[in-house]
Structures are given as C-alpha cells and as structure tokens.
Amino acid sequence: MLTSRDMQAQGNSTNILGIETSCDETAAAVVKDGQIIKSSIIASQTKLHEKYGGVVPEIASRAHIENIYPVISDAMEKAQVGKKDIDAIAVANQPGLTIALVVGVTAAKTLAFMWDKPLIAINHLHAHLQSALLENNNIELPAAALIVSGGHTSLYDYRSPLEPRLLGATIDDAAGEAFDKVATILKLSYPGGPSIEKIAKNGDPNAIKFPRSMLSRDSLDFSFSGVKTAVLYYCRGQDMKGEDKVDVMNEQEIADIAASFQAAVINVLVKKTQRAAKKIGAKTVLLGGGVAANSELRSTLRQMCESARPPLKLLTAPKKYCTDNAVMVAALAYHKYRGGLFAELSLEPKPSA
Ligand code: KG4
Ligand code: ZN
Numbered sequence: 327m328l329t330s331r332d333m334q335a336q337g338n339s340t341n342i343l344g345i346e347t348s349c350d351e352t353a354a355a356v357v358k359d360g361q362i363i364k365s366s367i368i369a370s371q372t373k374l375h376e377k378y379g380g381v382v383p384e385i386a387s388r389a390h391i392e393n394i395y396p397v398i399s400d401a402m403e404k405a406q407v408g409k410k411d412i413d414a415i416a417v418a419n420q421p422g423l424t425i426a427l428v429v430g431v432t433a434a435k436t437l438a439f440m441w442d443k444p445l446i447a448i449n450h451l452h453a454h455l456q457s458a459l460l461e462n463n464n465i466e467l468p469a470a471a472l473i474v475s476g477g478h479t480s481l482y483d484y485r486s487p488l489e490p491r492l493l494g495a496t497i498d499d500a501a502g503e504a505f506d507k508v509a510t511i512l513k514l515s516y517p518g519g520p521s522i523e524k525i526a527k528n529g530d531p532n533a534i535k536f537p538r539s540m541l542s543r544d545s546l547d548f549s550f551s552g553v554k555t556a557v558l559y560y561c562r563g564q565d566m567k568g569e570d571k572v573d574v575m576n577e578q579e580i581a582d583i584a585a586s587f588q589a590a591v592i593n594v595l596v597k598k599t600q601r602a603a604k605k606i607g608a609k610t611v612l613l614g615g616g617v618a619a620n621s622e623l624r625s626t627l628r629q630m631c632e633s634a635r636p637p638l639k640l641l642t643a644p645k646k647y648c649t650d651n652a653v654m655v656a657a658l659a660y661h662k663y664r665g666g667l668f669a670e671l672s673l674e675p676k677p678s679a
Contacts, residue, residue, distance in 0.1 A: 340413045340663060341405075343437070344656030345398065347430030348422025348450045349476065350374075350381045352393035355652035356405035356412070360660030361463065364405035366653045369393040376516045380506060381476075383423045390429035398433065401652070409441045414668075416446040416659030418453060420676035421477070427675030435671050446659040447669040450650075451478055451615075451679055452490055456661075457643035457654040458612040459487075466609040466639060470602040474595060474623070475615035476502035476517075478679070479548045481602045484612060487661040492679075493602050494546025501591055502617045504550040508557050508587050512580055513572055522584045523620050529578070529585030534560065536590040538597075546602050553590050557583060592623050596630050603638055610639045619648040 339358050346353040350371040356364040371389045375381050402408070417434035419427060438445035454473045459465060471482040471490060479501045482490035499507070502519055509518025514525060536556045539549040560583065561572050572580065603611060611631050617623060624642055631638040647653055662668075 340660060341407055341411050342414050342416050342446070342656040342659045342663060343398070343401065343412050344448075344652040344654075344659060345394075345415070345417040345430045345434050346450070346650055346652040346655050347390045347394065347426050348418050349426060349650060350386045350389075351650040352390045352397050352429075353650060353652035354398045354401035355656050356401055356407055357653055357656035357660065360657050361460065363460075363653050364407065365401045366651055367397045367400045367404065368651055369397050372517060379510045379516055381423070383425050386423060387425040387429060390426055394429055394433045398437075412441065412443060414444045414446050414659060414663050415441070416448050416655050416662075417673075418450040418655050419447045419669075419673055420449055421679040422450055422675070422677065424675050424677045427677075431673060431675045435673060439671055444663070444668040445671060445673060446662045446667070447673050448655045448658055448662070449679065450655075451475075451480060452487070453654040453658045454614040454643070455482060455484065455490055455612060456487055456614075456658040457647045457651075458614045458641045460647060460653065460657060461644055462641055465641065468606050468608050469610035469612050470599055470606060470608040471612035471614070472595065472599045472627075473615040474501045474613075474617035476500060476506065478615070479550070479595070481546050481598060483602075483606045487658055488665065488667070493605070494548065494598065496548040496550060497541075498549050498551040499554060501548070501550055501595060502615070504554045504591060505617065507554050508584075511558050511561055511572065512584060514584075519617055519620065522588055523622065525577075525581045526585040526588045526622070529581030529583070531585040531589035533582035534586040536586055538590050538594050540594065540597065544601075546598055546605070548594065548598060550591060550594075553587060557587050588620075588622060592620075592626050595623060596626050599627065600630050600634070603634070608638060610641060612641050614643040614648065614654075616649040618643055619645050
C-alpha cells in the first residue's frame with residue numbers, strides 16, 4: 327500500500343473531504359492538495375437560533391443530525407468525486423459544543439470505516455488560521471496569527487500549520503461574543519457582528535469613549551467583557567433601573583454607539599497583534615475567524631502592517647471563508663495527511679481547545 331508520502335513523491339493529487347459541525351453551521355467540503363476548493367457546502371442554522379439571540383446547543387445538534395448527510399453528499403456531488411477519489415476524511419473534533427461536534431465526528435468516523443480511508447482530527451481554531459493561507463501560501467515566517475471568532479479570540483506564533491503556539495487568548499468574552507451581545511443590547515438583528523458593522527458605517531467612532539482593556543503591559547491576552555458592560559450601562563444606566571434608552575434613541579445615536587464599540591474592540595485587537603508581532607519578530611500577520619469578515623478590522627490591521635518598520639505582510643482569510651466552513655478543515659488536513667498524522671476510529675469530540 328502506498329503511504330501519503332509515496333503519493334506525494336509520485337505527484338498524485340490528494341482530495342480530502344472535510345466536515346465541520348462545531349457550532350451552528352453544518353459544513354462539508356472537498357479540497358484538492360490543501361488549496362484547490364472543489365466544493366464547499368454550508369447549511370446555516372441562523373434562522374433557528376435568531377429568536378434566542380444566540381446558539382442553543384440542543385437545537386444546533388438536532389439540526390446537524392438532519393443536515394449532515396445531505397451536506398456531505400452535496401459536497402461530493404458538487405466536487406464530482408466518488409468515494410474512490412477521496413484520500414482521507416477530516417473532521418473538526420475540537421473545540422466547540424460537544425453535542426454539535428459529536429455529529430460531525432460520528433459521520434467522519436463512519437465514512438472512514440466504511441470507505442476504508444484515513445481519519446484526520448482537526449482543531450477548529452487552527453483551521454481558521456489556515457483559511458488565511460487559502461489564497462496565498464507563500465508566507466514569510468514567523469507570523470503572528472490573530473483568530474477572532476464567536477467563541478475565541480487568540481493570538482498565535484505561527485511557524486508551521488501543524489504547531490501554532492498560543493501566545494494569548496481572551497480571559498472572558500470572545501470578540502465575536504461581545505459583538506453579538508452588544509447587538510442584542512442595541513436591539514439589532516442576529517448574528518450581531520454583521521449588524522453592528524452595517525449600522526456602524528453611519529456612526530461616529532469617536533462619539534463615545536468606551537474602555538479599551540489592554541491588561542498588563544506585556545499581556546497578549548484579551549478581555550472584552552468590560553466594553554460590553556460599558557455599552558450596557560450607557561444604554562440602561564449604572565443601576566440598570568432606569569428606562570432602556572435604546573427604545574427612545576434615534577438611528578444616529580444607535581449608529582454612534584455601534585461605531586464607538588466597534589472602534590474600541592478593533593483598537594485592542596490591532597494593538598495586541600502589533601505587540602505579538604514585535605515579540606516574536608514576525609514578518610507576516612495572519613487574520614481569520616468570523617470577526618475577520620469585518621471590513622473595518624481588515625483595513626485597520628492593514629494600516630498597522632503597512633506602517634510597521636519593516637512593514638509586515640498581511641494575509642487575511644477570504645471573507646466567505648472567515649465564518650465557519652469545512653474548506654479550512656480540509657485545507658489544514660492536507661498538511662496532517664502529508665505528515666501521516668492520522669486519528670484512531672476511537673476519536674472523540676473535545677469541547678476545549
Ligand atoms: O468563526 P465563527 O463563524 O464561529 C465561531 O467559531 O465562533 O464566528 C462567528 C462570529 C459571530 O460572533 C459573529 O457575530 C461574528 O463572528 N461576525 C462578525 C462579522 N461577521 C461575523 N463580527 C464582526 N463583523 C462582522 N462582519
Ligand atoms: Zn469558528
């Protein structure tokens with residue numbers, strides 16, 4: 327039997343089926359050689375969770391069970407591949423909601439067993455990071471990598487796809503979580519990130535000076551619960567007993583709060599990335615995760631990278647691959663495939679990173 331290295335040496339291409347069910351998107355994709363996207367199918371559950379203002383794990387799990395096989399077969403069909411063309415099955419098995427992850431993990435294990443293919447376990451956060459390299463993998467190392475999502479906000483020292491080293495992470499709310507909670511306070515639609523970005527375009531980012539928590543001088547950790555609480559107090563009063571001012575605010579006032587909140591979060595994200603880049607002597611900055619779809623964050627980070635001396639090269643995930651998807655899972659799995667890093671069929675979901 328040929329090993330993955332033999333296949334590479336012979337110049338054979340490698341098709342990986344990726345599966346992602348860590349939160350509220352059921353996704354499958356077929357990616358060739360870690361870069362060529364043959365298909366990407368995402369069944370979004372936004373409508374199901376909308377009325378709760380956040381993801382309800384039980385509802386997410388049930389929807390994954392309904393969606394997982396149609397999504398996988400769509401991905402295979404769209405890629406025009408059959409089981410004989412697939413070299414490995416990759417699945418995000420951590421971190422995430424256990425009852426959501428278990429659906430993807432069980433599907434991947436079943437296919438790996440039935441089709442007699444290697445199984446590859448993927449860390450969802452490392453996959454987000456890999457999505458920044460989808461369009462350009464010509465990267466000068468080391469890189470400081472910022473992952474900003476609904477569940478995590480983390481900085482990594484990136485020297486290889488397989489071993490990004492965690493430099494810092496949020497000690498309370500993730501940046502995306504803060505966007506979602508502030509959107510709820512401002513009575514904007516779910517998910518909050520895109521709604522805040524949209525209304526903030528008409529607002530003044532300097533209208534209100536919300537706190538920017540930098541923690542200690544050298545810290546590469548994040549804290550976003552303070553800025554979220556500051557928005558809440560601004561709208562409801564310190565004692566939370568007064569009227570909800572959002573009900574009587576005009577659209578301009580809401581836009582100013584959204585723009586000022588967004589500016590505070592972005593300011594911290596960019597400064598900490600700059601700090602991380604200096605600390606590790608980075609030549610490149612990588613940006614991924616759902617919040618990386620935010621145009622203001624992308625442009626502020628770009629300005630920081632261009633004004634650094636020497637300038638830093640910025641690689642960002644394409645907007646459509648910032649939020650959860652399976653392309654990033656299959657893309658990272660390619661590197662594990664080449665290294666022969668396969669998982670056992672006893673693979674389990676893990677809620678933490
Ligand atoms: O990476 P992701 O799809 O899921 C997790 O792994 O958590 O990230 C989802 C998060 C949500 O909090 C959502 O509000 C946020 O990404 N998000 C945004 C934008 N688009 C999505 N935040 C700010 N601006 C956006 N344009
Ligand atoms: Zn994610």
